[in-house]
Amino acid sequence: MFRSLSVLVLAALVGGLVLGAAIHATESPVLTTGAETFEAVGALWLNALRMTIVPLVFSLLVTGVASAADAAATGRLAARSFMIFAAVLVVAALYGAGAMNGLLALWPIDPAGAAALTSAAQAGEVVATPTGFREWLPTLAPANPVRAAAEDAILQIVVFGLVFGFAVTRLRHDLRAPLIAFFRAISETMIIIVRWVLVAAPLGVFALALGIGLRTGLDAAGVLTQYVVMVSAVTIGVLIIPYALVAVLRGRDLGRFARACAPVQVLAFSTQSSLACLPAMVERTRDELGASARVTGVVLPLAVAVFRMTSPVANLAVAFFIVRLYGLEPGGGQIAAAIAVSLAVSVGAVGLPGQISFFASMAPICLALGAPLEILAILLAVEVIPDIFRTVGNITADMAVAAVVPEPAEAPEAEDPRIPPQASGVV
Known part of the structure; x- marks a missing residue:
């Protein structure tokens, strides 16, 4: 459904731009x-999407933290996998922020094209107030979580959601289970609403693109092309991390790892689904990399369930592109907040379809940077292209972790007390 919807949304974007430009030329x-x-x-369609953001993000964080904690509690192998997951995600997020800002410095956005594209957002005057560390630190904890939600103070919502989720894992099972089920029901309800709204995405994107073409003709097309190229390039570049991980920890097996990944990467390119690639990942990791059944049976399903290396990378790349699009200059505190939020929401949004996770993940990061959300509706139309490289990067990272995770040694078998110890010496 979502793949065909992506094609329709892309067609709606092109159609809206062309029709708007034609009306602009007629001056009728x-x-x-x-x-x-x-x-x-x-605008109505965009507001319908925005109304789900706060409850969806909070409930996904609570259930994501609880699920991750339960998975980590299943054994030492899972715990070691989580340590590698966390390290890779942090490095990937830092890479994403640095790489996109570096690319934007080398290839600045054309001001005329930026003005043309942002004209559809109708966000008014947007100003990002630079925040120093001393001013930023107290804002981490929300004095009033309800007010934070009402004011879109997304970093405070994320912090509260993480603390709440970890606190839930400390409850007795009879108290924890219904509470997790409650928040899972909320997240599923919000996802159903988002699915309903996304059914109308071709109409909504067409209407927004019509406004762009009406005001500026086709001037925005070049900026959209630049966006696709830059986000795709940054997402492809993060592939160096899993290959470097294998090179450092299993240097002699790097070529073998590359050969094992290649067929699965082709499958990921065509399906855009990590879950659909799981059987092939298990087969190639077991047969080509020599991983045990315990590793392929625990680490790979766990990675698909809770680990998406490209999520913070691509999401930060999109967010910083939007920041430059509006000519904003976020401070160090806001950038740190955006990186922290990207890591948090990458756990909560795992497993969601691309169109849903795009809004659920991007909205909090944009809010942390002080960037408007309206432009996300236009960028959704071309997300189908970078999303291909997100999936390729994710399955490569999953297989890399499975290839390098230290497998706990088997516990020695206890001796049967009924069998006497063998005597030493020569009989």
Whole structure:
């Protein structure tokens, strides 16, 4: 469903831009008024998506933390996997922020094209106030979580959600289970609403793209192309991390690892689904890399369930592109907050379809940077291309962790007390 929807949304984007540009060229007052009226449909669709963000993010964090804690408690192999997952995610997030800002310095966004693209957002004057560490640190803990939710103070919501989720894991099972089920029900309800809203995505994106074309013609097309190229390049670049991990910990097996990954990467490119690639990952990791059944049976399913290396990378790349698009200059505190939020939401949004996770993951990061959310609706239309490389990077990282995770030694078998110890010496 979502793959065909992505094609329809992309077609709606192109159609809206072309039709808007044609109306712009005619300078017809009647057609212009009609197009501006229809543009309100896009604003309504965008607001319908925004209304799910806070409850969805909070409930996903609570259930994500609880699920991860339960998985880590299953044994030493899972715990060691989680340590590698966490280290890779932190390195990937730092890489994503640095690489995208570096690319933007080498290839700045054209101001005219940026103005054309942001004209559809209708976000008013957007200002990101630089925040120093001394001002930023107290904002981590929300004095009033309800007010933080109302004011879209997303970092405070994320912190509260993480603390709440870890606290839930300390409850007795009879108290913990219904509470986790409650928040899982909330997240599933929000996802159902998002699915409903996304059914209308071609119409909503068409209306928003119509507004862009109406005001600026096709000037925004070049910026959208730059966005796709830059986000895809940053996402492809993160592949160096799993290969470096294997090279450092299993240096002589790097070529073998590359050969084992290649067929699965092709499958990921075509399916855009880590879950669909799981059987092939298990087969190649077991047969080509010599991993035990215990590793392939625990680490790979666990990685698919809770680990997405490319999530913070691509999400930060998108967020920093939006920041430059609006000419914002976030402070160090806001950048640190965005990186922290990207790591947190990468756990909560695992397993969601691409269109849903795009909004659930991107909205908190943009809010942390002080960037508007309206432009996300336009970028959703072209996300289908970078999403291919997200999946390829994720399955490569999953297989790398399975290849390097130290497997706990088997416990020695206890001696049967009924069998006397063998005598030493020559009989």
